Structures are given as C-alpha cells and as structure tokens.
Amino acid sequence: MIASLIDQRTAGRLRLSAAELAFLASLEQRTLKFRRHQLIQPAGEPAGEAYVLRSGWAMTLSQLESGARQVRRLHFPGDMLAMPSLAMRHHAADVEAVSDVVVSRFRRSDFAQMFERFPRLTGLMFVFAQAERLVLGDLMAVIGRESSKARMAFLLVDILHRLRRIDPAMTNRFEMLLTRAQMAEVIAITPVHTSRMWSRMIAEGFIRPAGRILEIVDEPGLVALSGYVDRTEDLDFSWLPPSRDTR
Amino acid sequence: MIASLIDQRTAGRLRLSAAELAFLASLEQRTLKFRRHQLIQPAGEPAGEAYVLRSGWAMTLSQLESGARQVRRLHFPGDMLAMPSLAMRHHAADVEAVSDVVVSRFRRSDFAQMFERFPRLTGLMFVFAQAERLVLGDLMAVIGRESSKARMAFLLVDILHRLRRIDPAMTNRFEMLLTRAQMAEVIAITPVHTSRMWSRMIAEGFIRPAGRILEIVDEPGLVALSGYVDRTEDLDFSWLPPSRDTR
DNA sequence: CGTCGAGTTGACATAATTCAAGTAAGGTGG
DNA sequence: CCACCTTACTTGAATTATGTCAACTCGACG
Numbered sequence A, B: 001m002i003a004s005l006i007d008q009r010t011a012g013r014l015r016l017s018a019a020e021l022a023f024l025a026s027l028e029q030r031t032l033k034f035r036r037h038q039l040i041q042p043a044g045e046p047a048g049e050a051y052v053l054r055s056g057w058a059m060t061l062s063q064l065e066s067g068a069r070q071v072r073r074l075h076f077p078g079d080m081l082a083m084p085s086l087a088m089r090h091h092a093a094d095v096e097a098v099s100d101v102v103v104s105r106f107r108r109s110d111f112a113q114m115f116e117r118f119p120r121l122t123g124l125m126f127v128f129a130q131a132e133r134l135v136l137g138d139l140m141a142v143i144g145r146e147s148s149k150a151r152m153a154f155l156l157v158d159i160l161h162r163l164r165r166i167d168p169a170m171t172n173r174f175e176m177l178l179t180r181a182q183m184a185e186v187i188a189i190t191p192v193h194t195s196r197m198w199s200r201m202i203a204e205g206f207i208r209p210a211g212r213i214l215e216i217v218d219e220p221g222l223v224a225l226s227g228y229v230d231r232t233e234d235l236d237f238s239w240l241p242p243s244r245d246t247r
Numbered sequence C: 001c002g003t004c005g006a007g008t009t010g011a012c013a014t015a016a017t018t019c020a021a022g023t024a025a026g027g028t029g030g
Numbered sequence D: 001c002c003a004c005c006t007t008a009c010t011t012g013a014a015t016t017a018t019g020t021c022a023a024c025t026c027g028a029c030g
Helices: A002-010 A018-026 A083-087 A108-117 A119-145 A148-166 A180-187 A191-203 A219-226 B002-010 B018-026 B083-087 B108-117 B119-145 B148-166 B180-187 B191-203 B219-226
Strands: A032-034 A039-041 A049-055 A058-063 A069-075 A094-097 A101-107 A173-175 A207-210 A213-216 B032-034 B039-041 B049-055 B058-063 B069-075 B094-097 B101-107 B173-175 B207-210 B213-216
Touching: A002 A018, A002 A119, A002 A148, A018 A108, A018 A119, A032 A039, A039 A049, A049 A083, A049 A108, A058 A180, A058 B119, A069 A119, A069 A148, A069 A180, A069 B119, A083 B119, A101 A108, A108 A119, A108 B119, A119 A148, A119 B058, A119 B069, A119 B083, A119 B108, A119 B119, A148 A173, A148 A180, A148 A191, A148 A213, A148 A219, A180 A191, A191 A207, B002 B018, B002 B119, B002 B148, B018 B108, B018 B119, B032 B039, B039 B049, B049 B083, B049 B108, B058 B180, B069 B119, B069 B148, B069 B180, B101 B108, B108 B119, B119 B148, B148 B173, B148 B180, B148 B191, B148 B213, B148 B219, B180 B191, B191 B207
Parallel strands: none
Antiparallel strands: A032 A101, A039 A094, A049 A101, A058 A069, A058 A094, A173 A213, A207 A213, B032 B101, B039 B094, B049 B101, B058 B069, B058 B094, B173 B213, B207 B213
16 A cells, blocks of 8 residues: 555656565554544544555644644545654644545554664655655645635645546546535635635636536646645655665 | 754753764765855755755745745754755755855765664654654644734744754843744735734733844743644654664 | 535625835945 | 935735625435
8 A cells, every 4th residue: 555655656766675565564454444524543642653544535634722623634545644743752633534534553663663674665754754844835835825716726736636646547537525614624714715715616617516526627727826736746766775675 | 063953852862873973963064154035045956955054044935926935944053954855856945044044065865875874863854854744734724724913923932942942041032033024924924914913912012122132021921822832842752763883 | 304414605894915105224335 | 424225114094805604505314
C-alpha cells in the first residue's frame, strides 16, 4: 500500500529493494476499520503510533476552543496519517474518518528501525515530510489571501489531482465524499457560504455534479482561478543515498 | 549554531556525539550576508542547497499571482531555511531577509550523507520536519478561523516564545523587527488593519512598545486570546535510535 | 411514517478591506 | 548640517465579501 503509493509519487524513478518492501509491508500488518465521522486518533492521547490509510477518505483537523474546526489535511488511500505526532509525546490533532475507512496502525518503535537499517527509505520519508510542509503552506496561502471561490477551486483541483495519482485511469470525475460543511472546514469558510459558492461554480460551468459523482468540467479554469500547483511533479529523489541491498 | 539550537529544543535531553557535532559544524562553514528585504533564496531556481540562519530574522513566503504575499514561516537564529526545497528540483518559495542577516549555505549532497552515517541525527531532523508541519497547521487554523485580534496575539506570542528559547534569559521584551506590513503578511490581514489592531492591543494593555522594543505586558491574556500552544514543549526524542559513536 | 442529517435560500449584520489623505521618521546627497 | 526623498505608519470614510440567523426542502433510514 505505502509501497504502491511511493511508486506513484516517484513515478517509478525509485525502485525499492526487497528488504525495503518487506519493511514497508511490516508496517501494514493489522487492519482497523472506522465508520464515517469516527475519530481514528483523538488529539491529546499519548503518541506512539501512526497509520496508513488503506481505503476511504480521512482528515486531520484542529478543534479550536471556540468550537470551530479547521481541517489541516485531507487524506486519501496510501497516505500516512498522524505522522507529525511521531515527533510528539501526545497526538497533536484529531484524525477523523470522512467516509468508512480501513487503516493500518503501526508502532513508532517499529518505524524507528528504519533510521538504522534503511537510509534510502529514511531519505524518502524525509522528502515526503518536507513535501507535506510545502502543500500545507500552499493551502495556508490560499486560505489567507484568496477569495472563497478561489479556495473552493483549489480544493477541487487538489482532490482531483490526488485521486488521479492513485488511479491514473481516472479522468475528470470522482465521487465527492465531503459534505458542504466538511468542504467549509477545509477552506475556512462557513457551510452556508460553501453552498452558495458550490451553486455558483455549477452555474459558471466549472463543475457538474450528478448524484455523488462530481465532474470537473473546466480543470484549466479552476487551476487558473486558484493558482494550484501540483508539488508532486517537482519532487526530487535523485540525491538520496543508495539502498544497502540492491534488488 | 544548529547544535546549540538542538540543545535548546531538546532541552538537553539529547546529547550529541562528537562525530554528530562535527557533521553539523560542517554544514556551517561558509557564511553569507544579506541586507534587509533581500532575497536569500528566490523561488523557482534549481534547488540543491539549504541554509542555517545565524543571526537576524528571515521569512519564507509565497507570492501569489495577484501580487499578494503570504508568509509561511518566520525564521529566527538557529533555524534551518529552505529545508522543504531539499525535497524538490526547484526552490518552492522565496526566502527573504527581514533584517540584515548572516546565513550559512550547505549543499544537499552533503546533507544526504547524514542518512547513511548518523541515524540518530537523521531521526532528529525527521522530528523537526514533522514538528514544522504541526506549527504550520496551527498557524493555518488561526488564520482560517480566528479574528484579526487573535491572529495578532498568536503572532506576538509565537515570536516571544521562539526568541525566549534562543535566549532563556529573555523575559517579556524583544526588539520587534517586523513592519506592520510584514506582520500583516504573516497573519493574513491588510497592513491598514494591522495598524488598527496594533493600536488596540496597546490600548487594551496587552503590549507596550518603547521605540523598537516591544514589551509583552499580558502574556497569559495573549495566549488565552489566541489559543497558542508551544509545540516544542511536547517534542519527543526518546524513541530515536542511539548514535553509532557515543561520546 | 417520523426523525434527522444535509443542503438551500433570503434577509440582515459586521469584520475587514479599500481608498485616500496626511504625519512622522530615517537615510542620503549636497 | 540642512533639504529632500522614501519608507513606514496612522486615521477617517465608504465599500464589500463573508458570516449569521432562520426558515424551509429533501432524502435516507429505522
């Protein structure tokens, strides 16, 4: 699962060794299921584990004292969840199931072995962590400086690109699993305003929903509107050390 | 420089070996100077280096197509700059000098050796990268969901805590090097509104400026107002592998 | 068949932006 | 050392994007 995602993100530029693959597989032994809206990992609990999302959508979010919620990151199959909490004594944010999901939980202590045994894999995880910083910063800039319409465009293009990377056969339709309120939590506007903007994007010909399926009609238009940049395309793995065992 | 910062962030919980210290020092051989407002590293250039900030303040920022600017992260002495760009073929964001600064530049290829030679240091860098994701998410939540007054409170407390970590003797005064416009770029409001909020926070007794020196009069009040959490205090290094050479 | 979560729409409120005019401070060249 | 110019900052008035409140519809589910 992680391994296949790595393949997608590296576009095959990096071939994992048998030992590396085995290590990654060892992180995904057990599986857990959660229902829509359930907490996969509550904030505040002692940290010591992280997750791989195997199916469904999830999200990491902040609950502010006011009760307002801000989604920090949407997660799709193959993504690793709660990784920042590996750095902490306590989980720093809630991780919640957007749809029914299947996840694998792994222990921090197992993950730590990677640092000693798999330098190249370690470098890869470092690269992914830095890339996450970038996309978070991108979203922050959009939330801080763009109109609600542009923010919604950003969200839609982001989902489209990320799902497409998982399934390259996907064209411009996907099942939208977020409610209006959840979209609002991602792009930092109210659910009511989200509803208005959604209608407007349909009226202006950017999107066309058919039941739960959303068709992205004008992808270039949405990209232009939102300034979306797909960071994955510029990732660089060429500088990482070789794996100790070649395959 | 990095080494002393690591000491501060780990609160001495992690003693670096001689070899680890030597490696860190090797990243800080040459020094470069930049003037206030100069670009230390422009976005878009081929990536292959990062920096250590040795003195002065800097910031990483996005320039949107509209011309709007959003600061992603403020940097203080000891911070590493442009680290996310290590993951990319091209630098992803501008890094700009807030004040006159001194930095050290190091090559990505030198940094890469760490993955093979210093597993514990690697783990430490991984922890720092994940911690950066957290604080970025915290700022995003504040920008997305809090009032301009709360955002300003957040900014001030953040600066205070980070400077205090560098100089534990510091109490509640520091030299504020940001202009109103720069504060506005961090907390995603306009310079005009920043000026109004600044005056209001003085009037309400939260802060007291005297020339360039800013006194934080009501730190608990600002923390309560902004929901600021100092993530550094909860960092966990206990799970990292041992260093290969003990000191 | 009733309840509940999700979504829509209208009317109104407001925080923050925009525009504009002006002051103050700091650096530079004559 | 003065005169000038630029950058930083402040303040008022008008505007607007988005939020808030509230009523209503719709469909799913037990």
